[in-house]
Amino acid sequence: MYAIRMGSDIAEAQIDDLSDPEVDVLLDIYEVLRxxxxxxxxxxxxxxxxxxxxxxxxxxxxxxxxxxxxxxLRVDRFPI
Structure with missing residues (x-):
């Protein structure tokens, strides 16, 4: 299992701007990345x-x- 850590201040700021549903998606991504x-x-x-x-x-x-x-390093939104 891999540990997830922030590699940049940019990623932290981008995560702060996410909505609650987007944070839930990010947490799903983190589970796969682990x-x-x-x-x-x-x-x-x-x-x-x-x-x-x-x-x-x-x-x-x-x-x-x-x-x-x-x-x-980065957490971006993209159109779906």
Missing amino acids: LTPDNGRELSQTGNMYVWDYKGISVTYVLLGQQREVAV
């Missing part, structure tokens, strides 16, 4: 940055495999 973070969409084939899109929320994160951590 178990299988490497199933996200890779941003490049040589790096460890990923994006996970689900129900109008997009999470950009760095996977720190040896530390078993997911560092959240």
Whole structure:
């Protein structure tokens, strides 16, 4: 299991702006990332940055495999 942590002040500010239903979606995303973070969409084939899109929320994160951590960099809304 992976730990989820904030990797930027930007992500924290973006999360503060989410509505309650959007926070619920984010928590669902976090549950998946705790178990299988490497199933996200890779941003490049040589790096460890990923994006996970689900129900109008997009999470950009760095996977720190040896530390078993997911560092959240951005949390964006996208139209569904």
